[in-house]
Every structure is written in C-alpha cells, then in structure tokens.
Amino acid sequence: MSVLDFRRSEPFTCGVELELQIVNRRDFDLSGSASDLLPLVEKQLQSGEVKPEITQSMLEIATSVHRVHADMLAELRSLRDVVARQAERLNLGIAGGGAHPFQRWTDRRIFATPRFHHLSELYGYLAKQFTVFGQHIHIGCESGDRAIGLIHAMSRYIPHFIALSASSPFLQGVDTAFESARLNSVNAFPLSGHLPAVRNWAEFQTYFDSMRELKVVSSMKDFYWDIRPKPEYGTIEVRVCDTPLTVERAGALAAFGQALARCLVETGTGGLDADLYRVYGYNRFLACRFGLEAELVDVERREKVALRDDLLDTLQLVRRFASDASGAEALDQLAEDVQRRGSDSAWLRETYRRTSSLSDVVRSQCEVWQSGLRVLEP
Amino acid sequence: MTSLDFLPTFPLVPGDLALIGAILLVGLVSGELFRRLLRLPRISGYLLVGIALGPGALDLLDRELLATARVVLDVALGLILYELGSRLDLGWVRRNRWLLMTSVAESALCFALVYAALLWLAVSPLHAAVAAAIAMGSAPSVLLLVIHDERAEGALTEQALNLTALNNIFAVVAVTMLLAYMHLEYQAGVHIMLLHPVYLLLGSLAVGYAAAALTVLFAGWLGKREDLQFVMLVSMVLLAVGSALALRVSVLLTLLAFGVLARNRDQRRCLLPVEFGPAAQFFFVALFVLTGAYLEWKDLTLVGGAALVYVGARVAGKLLGILVFAPLTGLRLRKAALLGLVLTPMAAVAVVLVQMTTEIYPAFGAELGAIVLSAVVVLALLGPVAAQLAFRLAGETRQGAAR
Numbered sequence: 110m111s112v113l114d115f116r117r118s119e120p121f122t123c124g125v126e127l128e129l130q131i132v133n134r135r136d137f138d139l140s141g142s143a144s145d146l147l148p149l150v151e152k153q154l155q156s157g158e159v160k161p162e163i164t165q166s167m168l169e170i171a172t173s174v175h176r177v178h179a180d181m182l183a184e185l186r187s188l189r190d191v192v193a194r195q196a197e198r199l200n201l202g203i204a205g206g207g208a209h210p211f212q213r214w215t216d217r218r219i220f221a222t223p224r225f226h227h228l229s230e231l232y233g234y235l236a237k238q239f240t241v242f243g244q245h246i247h248i249g250c251e252s253g254d255r256a257i258g259l260i261h262a263m264s265r266y267i268p269h270f271i272a273l274s275a276s277s278p279f280l281q282g283v284d285t286a287f288e289s290a291r292l293n294s295v296n297a298f299p300l301s302g303h304l305p306a307v308r309n310w311a312e313f314q315t316y317f318d319s320m321r322e323l324k325v326v327s328s329m330k331d332f333y334w335d336i337r338p339k340p341e342y343g344t345i346e347v348r349v350c351d352t353p354l355t356v357e358r359a360g361a362l363a364a365f366g367q368a369l370a371r372c373l374v375e376t377g378t379g380g381l382d383a384d385l386y387r388v389y390g391y392n393r394f395l396a397c398r399f400g401l402e403a404e405l406v407d408v409e410r411r412e413k414v415a416l417r418d419d420l421l422d423t424l425q426l427v428r429r430f431a432s433d434a435s436g437a438e439a440l441d442q443l444a445e446d447v448q449r450r451g452s453d454s455a456w457l458r459e460t461y462r463r464t465s466s467l468s469d470v471v472r473s474q475c476e477v478w479q480s481g482l483r484v485l486e487p
Numbered sequence: 488m489t490s491l492d493f494l495p496t497f498p499l500v501p502g503d504l505a506l507i508g509a510i511l512l513v514g515l516v517s518g519e520l521f522r523r524l525l526r527l528p529r530i531s532g533y534l535l536v537g538i539a540l541g542p543g544a545l546d547l548l549d550r551e552l553l554a555t556a557r558v559v560l561d562v563a564l565g566l567i568l569y570e571l572g573s574r575l576d577l578g579w580v581r582r583n584r585w586l587l588m589t590s591v592a593e594s595a596l597c598f599a600l601v602y603a604a605l606l607w608l609a610v611s612p613l614h615a616a617v618a619a620a621i622a623m624g625s626a627p628s629v630l631l632l633v634i635h636d637e638r639a640e641g642a643l644t645e646q647a648l649n650l651t652a653l654n655n656i657f658a659v660v661a662v663t664m665l666l667a668y669m670h671l672e673y674q675a676g677v678h679i680m681l682l683h684p685v686y687l688l689l690g691s692l693a694v695g696y697a698a699a700a701l702t703v704l705f706a707g708w709l710g711k712r713e714d715l716q717f718v719m720l721v722s723m724v725l726l727a728v729g730s731a732l733a734l735r736v737s738v739l740l741t742l743l744a745f746g747v748l749a750r751n752r753d754q755r756r757c758l759l760p761v762e763f764g765p766a767a768q769f770f771f772v773a774l775f776v777l778t779g780a781y782l783e784w785k786d787l788t789l790v791g792g793a794a795l796v797y798v799g800a801r802v803a804g805k806l807l808g809i810l811v812f813a814p815l816t817g818l819r820l821r822k823a824a825l826l827g828l829v830l831t832p833m834a835a836v837a838v839v840l841v842q843m844t845t846e847i848y849p850a851f852g853a854e855l856g857a858i859v860l861s862a863v864v865v866l867a868l869l870g871p872v873a874a875q876l877a878f879r880l881a882g883e884t885r886q887g888a889a890r
Contacts, residue, residue, distance in 0.1 A: 133645070134576065136760045141883070145642040149817050198817035199642045200579040216638070216885055466711045469756060 113314050113329075115253030118174075118343030120374070121432070122249035123181060123367045126171045127352050127359055128162055128242040129192070130204040130474075137471035139212045139240070141165030142201055143220060149195040157188045163225045164217040164240045168192065168203075174249070178364045178436030185356040186481075193479055204474035205359075206457065207242055207277030207291035207351025210467040214238045214281070235298065241291040242352040244274060244359055246366040247344040253310025255374070256338045256345050260304050261381045262373040263366075264389060267303075267335050267349055268396035268405055269420050273443060274350035274362055275400045276453035279467060288400030288454040291351050292393070300326065301333040303389055308381055313338070335393070345370075349393075354453045354474060355481045361439035368427040368440065375430065384408040400452055420447055456483055503555045510540055510548055511769075514776035528871040530632055530775050534834075535868070537779015548780045560777045563770035564628070564835050565728040565742045566721070568655070570761050571627040572746020575652035585815040586646070590653040593808030593830070594623045597654075597801055598661070604800035608793055610858060613672055614851070617665050618858050621840050622801045622833070624658030625651045626870060628778075629832035632771045633874045641883035643822045646813065647829045652747070655836060659740045662840050663687045666847070673848055690736035695744025698727040702749045707757035716759050721766075739839060778835045781842070782864050794861035801862070805830050821881075828877035832870025837863045 133140040143165045150159045150168075158171040170188045175181040189203075196203050217237045219229045229236040250256040275288035287293065295301050307313040320326050329337065335349045347366055353359050372378075388406045395403040396416060403416040424444045431437040446452070456477075460470050477483050501509070517536045518529030540548040548556075580587050601622040605615035630651050634644060663684050670680040702723050709715045724742070731741040749758060806827035813823035841859050845852025878884050 133640070134579070135574070141640060141885075142642050144882070145817070145819065145822070148819065195817065198583050200576060200583070200645055216640075218882070218885065221882075468759075472756070 113253075113317055113340050115250075115256065115310055115338070115340040116343040117251055118249035119176070120249055120251050120255075121367055121371045122174045122176055123363050123432075124172050124174045124247040124342075124344070125181065125185065125359060125363045126169055126245040126247075127185075127205075127356070128244070129168045129170065129352065130206060130209055130242055130471075131166050131168055131196070132202045132204055132209070132471055132475065134200050134202050137202060137468045137475070139166035139209050139217070140201055141218045142199060143168050145199055146192075146196060146201060149198065150192055153191045153195060155187065155191070157184055159188075159192070161220045161222065161225075163220060163228060163236060165220050166209075166212070166217060166240060167220075167242065174247075177433040178360060178367070178431070178439055179433055181363055182357065182360040182435065182439075185360050189356045189478070202472070202475035203478055204471055205242070205276065205352045205354040205356075205478045206453070206474050207275070207289055208280050208294075209240065209242075210279030210457075210461075210470055211282040212240065214240055232298070235294075238294050238297070241277065241294045243291065243348060244350040244352050244362060246347040246350065246363050247339065247342060248347070248366055248370045249344050251343075253313070253338070253340065256340075256343075257304070257307060257309055257313055258380050259370055259373060260336045260338065260345050261385075262378055263336055263345070263347065263369065264303055265382075265385055266369060266423065267389070268392050268403060268416055269423060270347060270349050270362070270366070271351075271393065271396040272400045272403065272416055272420065272452070273365065273447075274353055274358075274453070275397070276351040276354055276457065278454045278457055279461070279470070282467060284458070284461075287398050288452065289351050289397045292349065292397050295333055298333045300331055302335070303386060304334055304336065304338075306381055306383060306386065351453070354456065354477050354483055356478075357439075357481050358453070358483075361443050364431060364436040364439040365424070365427070365443060367432055368430040368436065369423070371430040372427040400454060401447060401450060417447060451483075453483070503552060506547075506552060507556050507559070510536075511772055511776060513540070514772050518772065518775075528633060528636065528875045530629060530771075530871040531868050533772055533775035534779040534782070537776040538782055538784055538864070539779075540776075541780030541783070543783030543785055548776075553777070553780055556773075556777055559773045560835070560839075561728050561732070561738055562725060563774040563777075564839065565724045565738060566767070566770055567628050567631055567774065568739060568742035568836075569720070569724050569727075569746040569749075570631060571648070571652050571655065572743045572748075573750040573761055574648040575747050575750065576649060577747070577751045580649065580653075583816055585812060585817075586649065587653075589646075589809060589812035589816055590650050590657075592812045593650065593805045593827075594654045594657045596808040597623050597804030600800040600804035600807075601797060604796050605793075605858065608796060610793075613665070613668055614855055614858065616668070617662060617844065617855055618797070620658055620661035620665055621837050621859055622658075622797065622804075622862075623661065624655040624833070624836050624840075625805075625830040626832040626834035626836060626867070627651055627655060628771065628774050628835050629867070629871050629874060630829065631767075632775075633871060633878060635767065635771075637875065637878050637884035639878045639883045640885065641881065642818055643826050643829065643881045644878070644883050646816065646818060646826055650809075650826070650830060652743070654830070655739070656743055656747075658836070659737060659743065659840070660688065662843070663737060663740070666844075669844065669848060669851060673851070687737050688740070690734055691731065691740035692744050694727060694730050694734060694736060694741045696748055698723055698730075698741075698745040699748035699752055702745075703753045703758060706753070706759070707755065711757075711759060713759055717766075720761060737843070739836060774835055778838055778867065781838045782860055782867065784864070791861070793858060794865055797858065797862040798865050801833075801866075802827075802831055825877040825881045828873045831866060831873050833863045833866040834870070 160169040214237045277291040280290045404413040407414045514533045514536045518532035521532030598619045602619035731738045809827045
C-alpha cells in the first residue's frame with residue numbers, strides 16, 4: 110500500500126492555516142518567543158490548533174473544517190483573540206502580513222524540532238530566510254482524481270490569489286517594488302513551482318514513488334508547490350497567499366477559494382492544460398511584482414489581460430457558488446477592494462509614507478490585526 | 488626661545504587623562520582575555536582589573552584619580568540607567584498585574600530575608616535596613632551588557648529588564664527614605680530628617696521629568712533620524728547627570744525617572760529605541776573598571792562569612808519571589824528559575840548607593856560598605872557568569888552572537 114492513499118473528504122469544505130508574526134512591543138522587530146507563547150495559547154484553545162513553525166518568531170494557527178464562511182470567520186476571530194490575550198501577557202505583538210519589513214534573517218532562531226533542524230541543515234540560509242508568513246487554504250475533495258483535476262484547474266487563478274493577498278512589499282528594511290516579495294523566498298527552494306503534468310491520482314502516485322525512490326523527497330511535505338494535494342486530509346492546499354493583515358481578509362480569501370473550487374467542479378471547467386503551464390511562472394511573477402496592476406498573458410486568447418478586470422469577472426462569476434450569505438458578502442468586499450485598489454500592500458506602503466518608520470508600520474499592522482479594520486490613521 | 492623648552496622634561500609624568508586611558512585599555516584587554524581564554528563574560532575581566540589597580544591593591548588607580556574619573560562613572564551609569572528606564576513598559580505592567588506582583592514579591596522578600604539575616608548576625612537595625620534596601624536592586628549594567636553581548640531576546644529577557652528597572656527604583660527610593668532614620672540616628676534635627684529625603688525624591692523626579700519632556704520634544708522636532716537622536720540623547724543624559732549633581736539630587740533616581748518617563752510619555756512615538764551601539768562598549772568598560780576600583784579585595788577576606796550570608800539571603804529572597812509569582816505572568820517554571828539567576832548580579836548601583844551614605848555620614852558609610860561591598864565583590868564577579876549561563880540555558884541568545 111502506498112502512503113499516498115487519498116482520504117475522501119466532504120467536497121468544498123474548507124480549512125485555513127495562517128502563519129503569524131510574533132513581534133516585541135519595543136521596536137516591533139520579530140521576537141523569538143514561539144516556544145513561550147505556544148504553551149499558553151494551547152491551554153486556552155477551544156477549537157482549532159496552534160503549531161510552531163520553522164523559526165521561533167512564527168506561530169501558525171489552524172481552523173477546524175468548515176462548510177460555511179460564517180463559521181470559518183467566527184473561529185478565525187476567536188483564534189485571533191485567544192492568541193492576542195496570551196501574547197499580551199508576554200508583552201508580545203501579533204501581526205499579519207507576508208513578511209516582516211525589517212527583520213534581519215541572520216537573527217532568526219530555528220524552532221527546536223528534529224524536522225526543522227534537518228531542514229535548516231539541508232537548506233542553510235534559505236531556511237532562515239524562509240521566515241515569511243503565508244496563508245494556506247484547504248479545500249475538501251471526494252477523491253484523488255478530483256484533487257488532481259482541481260489543482261490543474263485552479264492553477265490558472267494563482268495570480269488572482271497572489272494579487273488578492275499580497276502583503277509583503279518590504280523585506281530586510283527596503284521596499285522591494287514587489288507586491289508580494291514573500292513568494293521570492295519560496296522560489297529559491299528546489300521543489301517549488303507547480304504540480305507536474307499528471308492527469309490523475311494513479312499517475313501522481315507513480316510520480317511520487319519515483320521521486321521517493323530517487324531519495325529526492327521522503328514525504329509530501331518536501332514539495333513546496335503553489336497548490337499541492339494533501340492526501341491525509343483529503344484536500345488540495347493553496348499555498349501562494351501572503352497572510353493578510355486581518356483575519357477577515359483571510360476568511361474572504363478562503364471563501365473565494367471555496368466558491369472558485371465549487372464553480373470549477375460544477376461547471377466542469379479546467380483540467381490539465383499544458384499551455385497554461387508554459388506561461389505559469391511568468392504570470393505568477395507578474396502578479397507578485399505588480400499585484401492588481403499586472404497584465405497577465407492569456408494563452409487561450411493570445412493577448413494580455415488586466416488581472417484586475419479578470420479578477421472582478423471571476424469574483425462575479427463565482428459569487429453564486431458562495432457557501433452562504435456571509436461568504437457572498439465576503440466576495441463582494443473583495444471586489445470592492447479590488448475596484449478601489451485597496452490591497453494590503455498598498456496600505457503598508459501608505460502607512461510607511463506617513464510614518465517614515467518601518468517599526469511604526471509593524472505597530473500599525475498589530476493594531477489592524479487586532480481590530481480587523483484596515484483604515485488609515487487620521 | 489633659547490633652550491629646548493618645548494620638549495617635555497624627564498622623567499615623564501603622565502597626566503590623569505593618559506592614565507585613565509591606559510587603565511581602560513588594560514581593562515579592555517583583560518575583558519577580551521576572559522572571553523577568549525576562559526569563555527567567561529568580559530565584565531569579570533574589567534572588574535578584576537579595577538580591583539587589582541585600585542586603591543585596595545596596586546594603587547595605580549588611587550583615590551585622587553578615582554575622584555577625577557568619577558565623572559566618567561556618573562556618565563556611564565547615567566546612560567545605562569536611562570536605557571534601563573526606557574526598557575520599563577508601564578503599559579505592560581498595568582496590563583499584566585502579575586508582573587507587578589512578581590516585582591513587589593521578589594523585592595520585598597529579598598529585603599526581608601537580608602534584613603533578618605543581618606539582624607541575626609547582630610548588625611544594627613539601621614545598617615541592616617539600608618544594606619537590605621541596597622540588596623533589592625539588580626545590576627542594570629551587568630544585565631544590559633550581557634544582553635548586548637549575547638544579543639539576547641525573548642520572554643525572559645523582557646521580564647528581566649522590566650523587573651530590574653522596577654527593583655532599582657525600589658532600592659533607590661528605599662535607601663533615600665531610610666536617610667530619614669540616618670539623620671535621626673545622628674541627631675540632625677527633625678527638619679533635615681524630613682526635608683532631605685523629600686528633596687531628593689521630588690528633586691530627582693522633577694529633573695528626570697524635565698529631561699524626558701525636553702527629549703520627547705527634541706525627538707519630535709528632529710524626526711526619526713537615528714544619528715541625530717543618538718547625539719541628542721547622549722547630550723540630554725549629560726545634561727541630566729550634570730543638573731542632578733548641581734542640584735545635589737540623586738543621579739540614579741533622576742536618570743531612571745528620565746528613562747521611564749521618556750519612553751512612557753512619548754505618545755506619538757517620536758523617540759527611537761536607544762541603540763548606543765559601539766559607544767556603549769566604551770562606557771561599559773569604564774563603568775566596570777571603575778566599579779572594580781571602588782571594591783576592595785580586603786572586603787572579601789575581612790567579612791567573608793557575613794558576605795556569604797548576605798548573598799545567600801538575597802538570592803533566596805529573589806528566587807523565592809520569582810518562582811512563586813513569575814509563572815503566573817505566563818513564564819514557564821524553568822524560565823522563571825533562570826530569571827532568578829539573571830537578577831543576582833550587583834555592581835555599580837550598589838557601590839554608588841554606599842558612596843552616597845558615606846558622603847553624608849562617613850562613619851555610617853564605612854560600616855555599611857564593609858557589609859555591602861564585600862557581597863558586591865562576590866555578586867559582581869559571579870553574577871555575570873550566572874546571568875550569561877541563564878540566558879544561554881533559556882535559549883534566548885542569538886546564534887553567532889559569540890564574536
């Protein structure tokens with residue numbers, strides 16, 4: 110029996126993982142306090158999960174599995190509040206955002222587990238540079254074949270997820286000119302990119318087994334693909350999103366993933382498209398660099414399309430596939446944000462322009478995370 | 488000009504400045520040797536050079552030179568106390584009530600145990616009380632230097648900074664209030680007995696407040712320029728130390744108040760966090776070498792037993808208070824125990840407090856010094872080792888820190 114048996118799960122159910130920044134409240138640099146904060150949060154947790162991540166300055170929260178957006182959002186908010194209360198006891202701040210704007214990666218400490226130490230040894234400085242913060246969206250699938258088909262279909266929308274979530278314009282103290290600089294850190298890993306051109310679960314298993322025999326990987330965890338199957342959960346996992354500045358936005362992104370998946374499956378769109386993968390890397394770059402302003406290459410139509418327009422069309426298209434009224438509302442909110450060019454990255458740049466201090470930017474990030482309101486200070 | 492008058496006359500007489508420079512260099516080298524050869528904190532090296540060259544031993548750094556260098560000590564300590572004060576986050580102390588409880592408990596238990604132990608050794612109640620009040624404070628210089636050297640950061644580091652700032656405030660205020668009893672003992676008259684401590688407390692607070700208000704104002708005007716704010720801060724610290732000396736209020740309390748108020752009154756966050764950087768190293772070396780010179784080896788041999796009782800009672804009090812209350816703040820028990828270790832060092836502040844009483848009542852100060860300074864020798868030499876070890880065991884040092 111292969112380790113890759115796909116565990117069936119209820120289609121279009123959804124779960125979210127968020128990697129959060131732990132910062133000190135003095136200069137708002139990253140603080141290596143995960144091992145102090147984790148046990149405090151674990152004791153208070155009603156539902157969901159908290160996990161350590163590779164460096165001591167990251168904390169991952171994970172929701173349970175949800176059918177509808179309203180429940181998802183409620184759990185995200187309660188997780189946020191539990192973490193905030195405990196962080197406050199230790200005088201720590203919690204912030205969203207895909208990357209810390211000014212941390213020096215040389216300062217990071219690796220969380221003491223055998224796997225993380227192994228990764229640190231294998232990847233050297235890449236492991237520490239990987240102190241970036243992403244949102245992972247899990248979508249339930251009834252079979253492995255469905256999962257493979259859905260991954261190929263969703264690949265077309267990777268730029269959309271990137272542009273919607275982009276929240277890492279600053280890195281190592283400078284403006285990178287990227288909307289999402291975080292994904293550049295992911296690109297450095299040899300096993301990043303997209304799922305190979307397999308057509309079904311059986312083909313995927315053959316691929317995986319050969320990679321394992323060649324000792325390139327030992328488990329699914331060693332692939333850093335943008336969307337990867339997660340057979341033990343029975344889900345596909347969209348991994349390109351930056352952690353947004355608020356849990357509300359994170360919930361909306363999940364609602365988008367959920368509605369998009371349902372739309373693609375129920376309208377029978379997608380499947381493996383070799384043409385798409387020819388321009389995949391390039392479109393992905395455009396989305397990281399320009400966000401909503403990107404002009405994507407459309408292989409079918411052999412022309413450029415404005416990501417903003419395509420995104421608005423897509424949001425309109427998938428709206429009727431939303432899980433519930435609250436999900437549809439979240440999609441409308443996203444559309445409104447896209448229209449008025451209000452990305453998290455834009456907000457971060459504007460905050461920096463006002464305060465001219467990246468430390469103040471992170472302080473504002475903490476406030477926004479806590480309040481859920483991404484408004485500019487008067 | 489007829490002869491070679493422009494040449495120096497022999498034998499050369501090195502000026503005070505040259506001597507102080509040379510002594511600091513020896514201190515620097517000794518600190519590095521401690522780090523490289525013995526893998527011990529540099530502080531122990533600086534201190535030992537101070538003790539060895541000081542009036543108690545080789546007498547190269549004699550009392551006269553020590554008085555000249557006093558200004559360096561005051562400025563160095565001023566900068567350190569300012570930074571310590573600015574690390575105290577009053578908002579956090581308000582939000583996490585257990586933190587304040589921990590602080591009160593460790594300070595109070597420390598005072599009580601040391602006081603009781605000294606009474607048991609038949610020390611007079613007033614001497615015992617002042618010595619116990621001094622015992623409450625942990626060395627800010629040692630803490631900041633070890634944090635600086637190890638680039639420590641984390642929950643224990645944060646609590647250590649806040650607790651040290653608080654216990655130094657308690658210690659300085661308590662010693663100042665005990666002045667009233669000293670005046671009573673030496674029959675100085677009721678008005679002096681009451682007025683002196685009140686003047687010291689209010690005067691220091693006023694100078695500290697003024698300095699903080701000015702600093703926040705300047706910072707807002709200068710903008711977030713690290714280089715400019717650095718110059719401004721050092722100038723303000725000099726100004727505050729100078730004003731405190733001129734007004735004959737407590738330099739320690741003034742600078743602590745300055746730091747605390749500057750950080751906590753800066754609503755618009757104009758002030759950048761202090762990073763004295765390499766300049767800090769200079770003041771650390773100066774501070775510890777000079778502190779060493781004020782300590783005397785004979786103190787240790789003279790009252791060895793009493794010093795050990797003092798040290799034991801102090802460490803027990805702090806550890807007990809911390810072990811009971813720190814876990815309630817959210818710190819794990821193991822880290823709480825290590826936090827207790829971090830708070831053990833005593834150094835310059837204790838020396839300066841003894842000095843203060845000596846200036847007012849020399850006889851009292853001499854007796855007090857015999858009790859306190861011998862303990863400080865022990866805690867200044869072993870404390871940094873304990874603190875460094877604690878940070879490492881707590882996993883709060885950063886890789887590549889040991890340069």
